[in-house]
Amino acid sequence: MANTQNTDTEQGGILSWFSSTLGQILISLFVPIVTFLVLWQGYLFLQRAQAPQIIQVLVAIVWGVGGVALLYVVANWLVLKLPKPWSSRLQPFVFVGPAIAIMGWFLAVPVVRSFVASFQDRLGQEFVGFDNFVFAFTNPRMLETFRNNLLWLVFGTFFSVAVGLLIAVLADRTHGEVIYKSIIFTPMAISFVGAGVIWKFIYTYKGVGLNIQEIGLLNAIVTALGGNPQPWLNIPPWNNFFLIIIMVWLQTGYAMVILSSAIKGVPAELLEAARIDGASEVRAFFNITIPYIKGTIITVVTTIVIFSLKTFDIVRVMTGGNNGTNVIANEFYLQSFTYTHKGRASAIAIVLLIAVTPVIIYNLRQFNKERKGF
Amino acid sequence: MATSAKSQKRSQQFWTNFILIIISIIWLVPILGILITSFRPSQEVFTSGWWTILPHKENIEVDRISIADSVDVDGPITIEGITATFDEWRTGIELDDGRFIQWYGNKRNRELVVYDEQWVGFNTDLTLKNYSDVIGGKTITYKDGQGNTITRYGNNLGGAFLNSLAVSIPGTIIPILIAAFAAFGFAWLNFPGRNILFTIIVALLVVPLQIALVPILQDYVRMGLNGTFLGIWLAHAGFGLPLATYLLFNYISTIPREILESAYIDGASNFTIFTRLILPLSVPALASFAIFQFLWLWNDYLVALVFLGEKNKTVTIAVAELVGEKGQDWQLMTSAAFVSMILPLVVFLSLQRYFVRGLMAGSVKG
Numbered sequence: 001m002a003n004t005q006n007t008d009t010e011q012g013g014i015l016s017w018f019s020s021t022l023g024q025i026l027i028s029l030f031v032p033i034v035t036f037l038v039l040w041q042g043y044l045f046l047q048r049a050q051a052p053q054i055i056q057v058l059v060a061i062v063w064g065v066g067g068v069a070l071l072y073v074v075a076n077w078l079v080l081k082l083p084k085p086w087s088s089r090l091q092p093f094v095f096v097g098p099a100i101a102i103m104g105w106f107l108a109v110p111v112v113r114s115f116v117a118s119f120q121d122r123l124g125q126e127f128v129g130f131d132n133f134v135f136a137f138t139n140p141r142m143l144e145t146f147r148n149n150l151l152w153l154v155f156g157t158f159f160s161v162a163v164g165l166l167i168a169v170l171a172d173r174t175h176g177e178v179i180y181k182s183i184i185f186t187p188m189a190i191s192f193v194g195a196g197v198i199w200k201f202i203y204t205y206k207g208v209g210l211n212i213q214e215i216g217l218l219n220a221i222v223t224a225l226g227g228n229p230q231p232w233l234n235i236p237p238w239n240n241f242f243l244i245i246i247m248v249w250l251q252t253g254y255a256m257v258i259l260s261s262a263i264k265g266v267p268a269e270l271l272e273a274a275r276i277d278g279a280s281e282v283r284a285f286f287n288i289t290i291p292y293i294k295g296t297i298i299t300v301v302t303t304i305v306i307f308s309l310k311t312f313d314i315v316r317v318m319t320g321g322n323n324g325t326n327v328i329a330n331e332f333y334l335q336s337f338t339y340t341h342k343g344r345a346s347a348i349a350i351v352l353l354i355a356v357t358p359v360i361i362y363n364l365r366q367f368n369k370e371r372k373g374f
Numbered sequence: 375m376a377t378s379a380k381s382q383k384r385s386q387q388f389w390t391n392f393i394l395i396i397i398s399i400i401w402l403v404p405i406l407g408i409l410i411t412s413f414r415p416s417q418e419v420f421t422s423g424w425w426t427i428l429p430h431k432e433n434i435e436v437d438r439i440s441i442a443d444s445v446d447v448d449g450p451i452t453i454e455g456i457t458a459t460f461d462e463w464r465t466g467i468e469l470d471d472g473r474f475i476q477w478y479g480n481k482r483n484r485e486l487v488v489y490d491e492q493w494v495g496f497n498t499d500l501t502l503k504n505y506s507d508v509i510g511g512k513t514i515t516y517k518d519g520q521g522n523t524i525t526r527y528g529n530n531l532g533g534a535f536l537n538s539l540a541v542s543i544p545g546t547i548i549p550i551l552i553a554a555f556a557a558f559g560f561a562w563l564n565f566p567g568r569n570i571l572f573t574i575i576v577a578l579l580v581v582p583l584q585i586a587l588v589p590i591l592q593d594y595v596r597m598g599l600n601g602t603f604l605g606i607w608l609a610h611a612g613f614g615l616p617l618a619t620y621l622l623f624n625y626i627s628t629i630p631r632e633i634l635e636s637a638y639i640d641g642a643s644n645f646t647i648f649t650r651l652i653l654p655l656s657v658p659a660l661a662s663f664a665i666f667q668f669l670w671l672w673n674d675y676l677v678a679l680v681f682l683g684e685k686n687k688t689v690t691i692a693v694a695e696l697v698g699e700k701g702q703d704w705q706l707m708t709s710a711a712f713v714s715m716i717l718p719l720v721v722f723l724s725l726q727r728y729f730v731r732g733l734m735a736g737s738v739k740g
Contacts (some may be wrong), residue, residue: 057537068547096556099556102552106609109584178441183398183402186401186405187405191672197708215419220423261537273696320698331583360581
């Protein structure tokens with residue numbers, strides 16, 4: 001750029017400057033158009049879906065990842081083509097723009113759209129005032145989901161954290177710590193759907209009759225102890241607890257890992273001093289370790305509480321929400337996609353959002369505290 | 375004194391290990407159960423528990439006794455020196471030598487079975503048939519508990535596996551790339567609205583994704599993105615970006631200022647600095663989040679169900695369908711569950727260290 005400006009005083013320089021600028025503009029138009037066409041062809045190829053599946057999958061991966069990288073390169077290249085003040089003003093938005101646009105489209109704007117829809121009727125055509133919220137807080141189905149989510153929240157969180165803490169403390173004193181922790185942690189890699197299969201198999205029930213051998217572990221144990229087999233997932237309200245056990249099985253590992261590293265941060269001198277003063281292990285644990293790791297416990301509890309509020313997959317796969325096991329997220333799913341009642345679904349989503357609002361506020365406060373001079 | 379303290383310590387060690395071993399067994403047995411079941415022939419799965427492949431005592435049929443036509447089955451019947459009514463025989467009677475005799479079938483059958491308790495185990499033939507059945511997409515046949523042959527269509531879990539790869543790999547890399555660009559922008563570039571925009575990202579960290587499903591599905595239907603890989607990548611990017619940006623920002627903003635300044639003095643552009651300096655330096659943080667996001671995507675059910683549905687179904691959808699169909703084909707369900715679990719388990723166990731680091735860094739996710 002600087003060079004062309006120096007030469008434009010010469011005879012014919014204006015022309016060459018003009019033609020080079022025109023060339024620049026043409027290239028600037030040409031490159032994005034070609035990029036767009038290439039990506040569009042990839043999209044059409046994937047839509048038509050005629051090639052063998054393995055080829056399609058490979059193309060999808062290359063196209064998706066390569067496409068995004070290419071878009072950044074082209075956008076940056078384009079912005080640098082602009083005159084100086086503009087290019088430096090716009091370049092930050094090449095970096096943060098896509099992220100902001102996507103988060104806006106997928107999270108920020110939907111909050112507003114769902115909020116509006118929660119005051120509209122099933123098709124989102126007319127305003128119905130607070131009808132959907134009246135439904136959300138008075139309908140017996142909804143009240144059942146609130147009760148169940150409360151059970152998930154209280155018992156699921158309590159047992160995940162308590163067992164996680166127990167294992168973290170005990171494993172800390174053994175030589176096999178790594179092995180124990182790996183075993184408890186492993187379910188974290190398993191999907192809720194997979195965990196659903198695993199536990200449904202444990203709870204499975206064949207019925208009472210001559211020569212029937214239970215193939216579900218729980219019923220086999222119960223019959224071996226002389227009891228009668230039960231259809232565990234069909235007995236309200238206890239079936240909720242059989243589902244919550246699955247969550248505990250999945251989430252304890254998370255609580256354990258986080259709490260374990262916090263426990264290792266408790267100064268050994270503090271504990272040693274307490275022991276010398278004659279405190280028992282149990283007292284030292286409750287009076288020193290627990291207060292010391294309080295912050296971490298709050299974080300873990302918060303995460304698991306949020307998780308329990310949104311629990312969906314386990315219930316969906318195990319019982320479909322029948323027999324008194326329905327939860328908020330499943331009712332949301334039913335309202336949105338089975339009953340297609342947009343208004344009610346949105347109201348339920350808003351209720352979920354309200355439930356996590358304290359955490360949002362807490363996060364923002366923490367953030368402001370940590371980054372005074374951001 | 376010293377020895378008693380020592381023995382006390384030893385007994386403490388014993389009980390600690392004892393409790394941990396019990397808990398570990400409780401945690402592992404459920405997985406073991408489906409692993410074993412997935413390799414057992416269907417007929418056995420229907421008729422006996424998976425634990426029966428372990429050595430155990432069982433009543434084995436050793437003999438059959440027929441009753442002569444001359445005996446009146448309505449009166450008391452004497453067999454092996456024991457006299458009892460039909461109903462008693464039907465419930466079964468245990469002999470002094472441990473054998474157990476039970477009437478077989480109805481009254482007119484006139485036959486009894488003699489059982490003896492014997493040690494059995496490790497005599498089950500394990501098979502890979504369940505896996506080939508469930509992975510393939512063609513019609514399959516297997517035997518049920520009564521020995522009848524059942525024919526049904528396969529679940530094509532192999533195809534679902536490929537789809538899950540097509541969802542998870544770009545679905546992991548794309549948001550990480552976008553988040554890394556954004557984190558660099560927020561950490562090192564100046565632009566109007568920087569503070570407020572980042573505050574909004576922090577607020578979005580725990581917003582439940584349910585809030586977005588209905589409006590986004592509407593957009594997708596209108597744009598023809600429903601059921602496409604692009605659609606689900608974008609959705610997962612949208613839901614994963616707040617955490618990804620936040621975590622990477624925390625990491626990238628701690629890179630020493632001098633490193634970047636010397637690069638700027640050398641005349642490097644922002645883009646060069648980002649690709650040549652920031653990305654390589656951030657590899658540990660990127661890896662942590664990548665594992666996190668990959669497991670989340672692979673195991674996701676809700677988002678895939680809403681935005682992909684029947685078309686391009688993923689492993690979680692395929693397994694959930696199998697469970698929902700009738701819910702009794704355990705040999706198929708267990709092997710399907712294992713197919714869906716194998717990749718995340720391998721990734722997880724081999725890269726646990728990075729995963730834990732990511733977990734520590736971003737404990738609260740929406």
